[in-house]
Amino acid sequence: MFIDTHAHLEMEQFDADRAEVIQRAKKAGVGMIVTVGSDLEGSFKAVDIARQYDFIHAAVGIHPHESADVDERMLANLKKLARDPIVIAIGETGLDYFKKYASREAQIQLFKKHIKLAREIKKPVIVHCRDAWEDVLSILKAEKAEEVGGIIHCFSGNREMALKCVDLGFFISFAGPLTYPKSSQLREAAMAVPSERLFTETDCPYLAPQSNRGRRNEPAFVVETAKKLAEIKGVSLEDLGRIILKNMETLFKMGEPDGLGKPVYKIRNSLYVNVTMRCTNACVFCGRERNPIVAGHNLKLDNEPSVEEAIRGIGDPSAYDEVVFCGYGEPTLRLDFVKEVAKQVKEKGGKVRINTNGQGNLIHNRNILPELHGLVDVISVSLNAEDAEHYRLLSRPEFGEGAYQAVKEFIKEAVKYIPKVVATAVRVPGRVDIRQCEKLAEEELKVPFRVREFNVVG
Numbered sequence: 001m002f003i004d005t006h007a008h009l010e011m012e013q014f015d016a017d018r019a020e021v022i023q024r025a026k027k028a029g030v031g032m033i034v035t036v037g038s039d040l041e042g043s044f045k046a047v048d049i050a051r052q053y054d055f056i057h058a059a060v061g062i063h064p065h066e067s068a069d070v071d072e073r074m075l076a077n078l079k080k081l082a083r084d085p086i087v088i089a090i091g092e093t094g095l096d097y098f099k100k101y102a103s104r105e106a107q108i109q110l111f112k113k114h115i116k117l118a119r120e121i122k123k124p125v126i127v128h129c130r131d132a133w134e135d136v137l138s139i140l141k142a143e144k145a146e147e148v149g150g151i152i153h154c155f156s157g158n159r160e161m162a163l164k165c166v167d168l169g170f171f172i173s174f175a176g177p178l179t180y181p182k183s184s185q186l187r188e189a190a191m192a193v194p195s196e197r198l199f200t201e202t203d204c205p206y207l208a209p210q211s212n213r214g215r216r217n218e219p220a221f222v223v224e225t226a227k228k229l230a231e232i233k234g235v236s237l238e239d240l241g242r243i244i245l246k247n248m249e250t251l252f253k254m255g256e257p258d259g260l261g262k263p264v265y266k267i268r269n270s271l272y273v274n275v276t277m278r279c280t281n282a283c284v285f286c287g288r289e290r291n292p293i294v295a296g297h298n299l300k301l302d303n304e305p306s307v308e309e310a311i312r313g314i315g316d317p318s319a320y321d322e323v324v325f326c327g328y329g330e331p332t333l334r335l336d337f338v339k340e341v342a343k344q345v346k347e348k349g350g351k352v353r354i355n356t357n358g359q360g361n362l363i364h365n366r367n368i369l370p371e372l373h374g375l376v377d378v379i380s381v382s383l384n385a386e387d388a389e390h391y392r393l394l395s396r397p398e399f400g401e402g403a404y405q406a407v408k409e410f411i412k413e414a415v416k417y418i419p420k421v422v423a424t425a426v427r428v429p430g431r432v433d434i435r436q437c438e439k440l441a442e443e444e445l446k447v448p449f450r451v452r453e454f455n456v457v458g
């Protein structure tokens with residue numbers, strides 16, 4: 001399913017053929033649209049449209065361009081409209097210092113009023129920002145916008161700005177410009193944003209993606225932006241659809257509250273076994289406690305799966321590129337489980353990978369690698385840091401001082417028993433020297449190295 005989190009279907013550009021545009025979106029696989037008012041009249045129209053289609057939701061607000069003309073009566077009407085249950089967010093609001101249609105002061109005042117309203121009625125905000133990053137970030141912070149969260153729509157900043165917005169609790173939505181040949185800065189930002197904070201949109205009728213660039217944009221064109229985003233994130237379109245739907249459910253509190261995670265989950269054409277949530281590390285970047293959602297899958301486990309449950313969930317392992325033991329926890333803590341499931345996967349013609357923190361030998365107080373011989377095709381070990389001190393600070397191992405050395409020895413030993421061994425590190429800006437990690441992996445440990453993006457599991 002595709003989702004357009006920011007369309008202006010209420011605008012006059014759609015007056016002649018609005019119904020056809022909406023039908024085309026449906027036919028293209030767009031399963032949800034948020035139509036966003038940018039003035040009071042447009043907000044009423046957005047609500048009207050949302051009432052007519054069950055897959056369209058409304059947001060109401062007054063764009064910063066219009067902020068010079070806003071009076072108390074308009075704000076009172078907006079407040080009343082915002083309480084309508086069909087309205088899921090407050091916006092479009094924000095700051096635009098590029099076009100200068102209104103003074104900065106007027107824009108700032110109106111932006112603050114929108115945030116106050118959003119907090120009052122507990123609905124997220126949809127934020128427009130153009131050439132105003134410093135003020136937008138400081139206002140979001142000062143006005144406690146993180147209480148309700150929201151979307152930075154049609155994101156136009158760089159990687160650093162995107163991560164600052166994520167740190168403030170916001171989601172980042174990418175529009176057609178992501179597909180433009182010269183938008184490498186945007187693509188870098190999209191790469192860095194955790195999947196659990198991503199959205200797609202059109203901002204139609206503006207900013208059509210590359211293949212329709214210069215023409216009127218419409219919700220069906222979100223497919224092109226979604227394809228680009230899936231390519232950047234290295235996931236399938238099916239994965240991206242699930243990720244964005246889950247993000248909609250999280251931000252707008254739609255659907256059923258999250259239950260418990262499944263024993264297996266699919267990303268691309270790999271099947272992951274959700275072994276355990278226990279771990280002998282407490283990495284500073286780990287989302288285990290904070291938000292155990294990975295690529296739209298809930299990994300929260302109350303009970304660890306049994307061998308039978310895992311085997312049932314896997315079905316025919318030869319239908320997948322690989323079966324991966326990985327979740328928000330350390331698989332070798334359940335070594336017998338891993339060995340038994342891996343054995344059955346291999347017997348049915350599947351390929352097996354284990355993603356591990358490399359502390360299996362410490363955990364079991366013996367060399368477990370000969371036991372994995374013949375059962376595991378690939379082992380991916382989190383080296384995580386360039387030296388023991390950085391590892392201690394970043395991964396906070398239960399085993400203390402000796403853990404880093406043990407991980408390195410585990411990698412060297414793994415080479416003797418497993419056909420492919422890879423060392424990995426997560427790119428945590430300012431905390432990991434990725435080049436040193438790579439050098440260490442290749443020159444000392446003699447294994448290939450892979451960088452993993454912050455907050456990306458899989």
Ligand code: SF4
Nearest residue numbers: 279281283286328329
């Ligand atoms: S090793 Fe993996 S599961 Fe364990 S704390 Fe670190 S990131 Fe989380």
